[in-house]
Amino acid sequence: MKVLGLIFAGGRGENLGLLTTKRASAALPVAGKYRMIDFTMSNMVASDIRRVGVLTQYSPRSLIDHLGSGKEWDLDRKHGGLALLQPYMAISNKYWYRGTGDAIHQNMTFLRRSDEDYVLMASGDHIYSFNYSEMFNFHFSKGADVTFLYKELDETYNLSEYGQLETDSDGRIIRFEEKPSQPVSKKAFLGIYFLNKHLLMDLLYNTIPQSDGYDILLDVLIPSLNKLRFYAYPFDGYWRNTKKGINEYFKINMDLLNNEVRQQLFYTGNNVHTKLKDLPSPKCTGTAHVENSIVSDGCIISGRVINSIISRGVQIKAGAVVENSIVMQDTVIEEGAHVKYSIFDKECNIRTEKRLVGRKDDLLVFEKGSVI
Amino acid sequence: MHSSIVAMVLAGGQGTRLGVLTEDIAKPAVPFGGKYRIIDFALSNCVNSGIYKVGVLTQYKPHKLNAHIGIGRPWDLDRKGGGVTVLQPYTYESGKAWFKGTADAIYENLDFLDEANPKYVLILSGDHIYGMDYMDMLNFHISKHAKASCACMNVPLNETFRFGIMVTDISKRIVEFQEKPQQAKSTLASLGIYIFNWDFLREVLIQDAKDESSSHDFGKDIIPKMVGEKDDIFAFEYDGYWRDVGTIYSYWESNLELIQSIPQLNLYNNSWRFYTRTEEMPPAYFGKESVCTNSLVSEGCEIHGVLNKSILFQGVQVGKGSLIQDSIILTGATIGDGVEISNAIIAENAQIGSGTKIGVGEYAENEENPGVYNSNISVIGYHAIIPENATISKNCVVHNGVKENATDNWQVPSGKCVR
Numbered sequence: 001m002k003v004l005g006l007i008f009a010g011g012r013g014e015n016l017g018l019l020t021t022k023r024a025s026a027a028l029p030v031a032g033k034y035r036m037i038d039f040t041m042s043n044m045v046a047s048d049i050r051r052v053g054v055l056t057q058y059s060p061r062s063l064i065d066h067l068g069s070g071k072e073w074d075l076d077r078k079h080g081g082l083a084l085l086q087p088y089m090a091i092s093n094k095y096w097y098r099g100t101g102d103a104i105h106q107n108m109t110f111l112r113r114s115d116e117d118y119v120l121m122a123s124g125d126h127i128y129s130f131n132y133s134e135m136f137n138f139h140f141s142k143g144a145d146v147t148f149l150y151k152e153l154d155e156t157y158n159l160s161e162y163g164q165l166e167t168d169s170d171g172r173i174i175r176f177e178e179k180p181s182q183p184v185s186k187k188a189f190l191g192i193y194f195l196n197k198h199l200l201m202d203l204l205y206n207t208i209p210q211s212d213g214y215d216i217l218l219d220v221l222i223p224s225l226n227k228l229r230f231y232a233y234p235f236d237g238y239w240r241n242t243k244k245g246i247n248e249y250f251k252i253n254m255d256l257l258n259n260e261v262r263q264q265l266f267y268t269g270n271n272v273h274t275k276l277k278d279l280p281s282p283k284c285t286g287t288a289h290v291e292n293s294i295v296s297d298g299c300i301i302s303g304r305v306i307n308s309i310i311s312r313g314v315q316i317k318a319g320a321v322v323e324n325s326i327v328m329q330d331t332v333i334e335e336g337a338h339v340k341y342s343i344f345d346k347e348c349n350i351r352t353e354k355r356l357v358g359r360k361d362d363l364l365v366f367e368k369g370s371v372i
Numbered sequence: 373m374h375s376s377i378v379a380m381v382l383a384g385g386q387g388t389r390l391g392v393l394t395e396d397i398a399k400p401a402v403p404f405g406g407k408y409r410i411i412d413f414a415l416s417n418c419v420n421s422g423i424y425k426v427g428v429l430t431q432y433k434p435h436k437l438n439a440h441i442g443i444g445r446p447w448d449l450d451r452k453g454g455g456v457t458v459l460q461p462y463t464y465e466s467g468k469a470w471f472k473g474t475a476d477a478i479y480e481n482l483d484f485l486d487e488a489n490p491k492y493v494l495i496l497s498g499d500h501i502y503g504m505d506y507m508d509m510l511n512f513h514i515s516k517h518a519k520a521s522c523a524c525m526n527v528p529l530n531e532t533f534r535f536g537i538m539v540t541d542i543s544k545r546i547v548e549f550q551e552k553p554q555q556a557k558s559t560l561a562s563l564g565i566y567i568f569n570w571d572f573l574r575e576v577l578i579q580d581a582k583d584e585s586s587s588h589d590f591g592k593d594i595i596p597k598m599v600g601e602k603d604d605i606f607a608f609e610y611d612g613y614w615r616d617v618g619t620i621y622s623y624w625e626s627n628l629e630l631i632q633s634i635p636q637l638n639l640y641n642n643s644w645r646f647y648t649r650t651e652e653m654p655p656a657y658f659g660k661e662s663v664c665t666n667s668l669v670s671e672g673c674e675i676h677g678v679l680n681k682s683i684l685f686q687g688v689q690v691g692k693g694s695l696i697q698d699s700i701i702l703t704g705a706t707i708g709d710g711v712e713i714s715n716a717i718i719a720e721n722a723q724i725g726s727g728t729k730i731g732v733g734e735y736a737e738n739e740e741n742p743g744v745y746n747s748n749i750s751v752i753g754y755h756a757i758i759p760e761n762a763t764i765s766k767n768c769v770v771h772n773g774v775k776e777n778a779t780d781n782w783q784v785p786s787g788k789c790v791r
Contacts, residue, residue: 031654031655032654032655033654033655033671034654257657259674262654262657265654266653266654271652272652272654273652274652276446276650278446278645278646278647278648279640279645280405280406280407280639280640280646280668281405281406281407281656281668281669281670281671281683281684281685282655282656282668282669282670283630283631283667283668284664284665284666284667284668284669284679285631285633285665285666286633286665286666287665288664288665289663289664289665290658290662290664291658291659291660291662292658292659292660293657293658294654294655294656294657294658295655295656295658295669296655296656296671297407297655297670297671298640300640305658310655
């Protein structure tokens, strides 16, 4: 059985504000050296998926630069490999992708030409480690037409932000509600689908596009909920969707300071691949103090770093204090500056003695290249 | 012009004075500087200098080295034209095999060079740590209309006895060569980096191969002979950072030089990056109780103890209450809780049990091999397992792959070895 991977990476993630003015949410840096899409890409590669299409639309430059030829994921191949699927103009077509369903519809040729029989669709801005093969086996053992991945959410998630499903005792989906204001179930759909490619193509051909675009879930799949066999497979590991907002993005990064989360994401499951930068190991100088933090390659730390995530090539000068913050690539925090509950995008420069203190529920966010 | 030069990297040496560190791997494959291996510096210099055809000559225990180089992808040496070729000794009809010396190694690969047919050949050692633009040297070579050029560096007068010393005239022509002299006439030491005109070198190597009195070595035979015959050989003066980490002490010292606030070897230069093949690991995590000063801590490390003046390679775990100073911990080593380590080199994947102390007591001469182990530094070999509450004093060696039951009480006095 061969599976084709499709990753939705075209959305901006409006709730992420300044962090996604110039990049798609899938290209958002996370956990020091990664970008969001690395996790889904690596999961797919680890599940023996050898052809991956990435659907891009919103400001894709940094995403395309990051993915390159797909070499870091072993997807630079003669057969299969990485395909970047961008909206295009043709005689018959001059539209942007009007929703996820339309995005796939416009790439029907890609589906038709690939020799895989099954399709796995996933979002590019979720963070989790999962080998999809478990889900494939479940799909076949149940004789399912479509399998959804779901997770029982605990109180750390806001249920009304997630699509919810109810299943019978066999795992068959009997009800689906998209983001209901009154929760119907704790089983949240994770935006990960598995189905036969030809079935997907049929469903797409049989969907009449709405003028304002159409969605793969709500307009293409869910209308067939009672006609086809929809099953749900549970995932019980760490999973988060960064699209939910800046606070969620902050929480994801801080979760990585928890040993259990790190073990799950990086050590017990698949290797997470990312674009290499060839920087030297980070250096702590004589005045450095680093506590409960993640520090990436190429950093030089001379100040105090507490409960923070420091990306590659960051410099924190002597006497500077960085607390509960996320500092992205190549940012410089100069002598004596004090920052707390802040997110600094790439290449910021925080001048000497500057004091920037946010609150846990009111984070300060600084755009790429800010000089403060 | 760049395609007209081929680099040949001599990477077959054992480096016997590195003791257990090179018992199972060749010296160029020994880890350095947090994430690199020694050969990365020569290979990175080649590609940074625009040289994309590189032969690597291996001989001594090449497995790690071969796996590291692979098809040369980390250095952009996976190319359709050129790229990296690993050249191992081979046999032919008359049954001849191993490389007898550095010159013989090149001679045995005349076919490789004939096929490339370059104008110039750059001969390098895979053992040295430095960042050098070989194009500067080639420009010098061309401007002098030289047949050969040798890169040299000024060394302190009291260290000249360790090097091959070049005596030059005002035009930088080498007029005399002194091998490890007691009375040096110059302080220009040869760095083992040569550029030859290929047609000239070809003739020299063929002649040398016929000479039965020769040891077939560049430094011992080829260069002195050229100087003796007053051939056009010039000294290119280099004044940057260069280290031959030949001994346990110099290996330890050169690594720790990287934690100076402005180290001489700049690993952060964007236009002169050093490339390597690494494990894919998440960034380093510093725990709530960690204290880390003057140290390098690589990806995949989890630190819960106290570090000072140390270099930690990838994936090192340090338990709570442990104290590590003036030490080098190689990839994948695990340090338990409450461990005290000072002046030590802990090799890859070694496991140190909780409560163990390494590097205590007074210096004593090493019982096994004082020629190699002659400093305060204790060395723990690859995959060695040291149980809880052991004591290992100064100048000790725990050999590669030693298991917990290798000795009874694990109280190892200074200068002793555990096998």
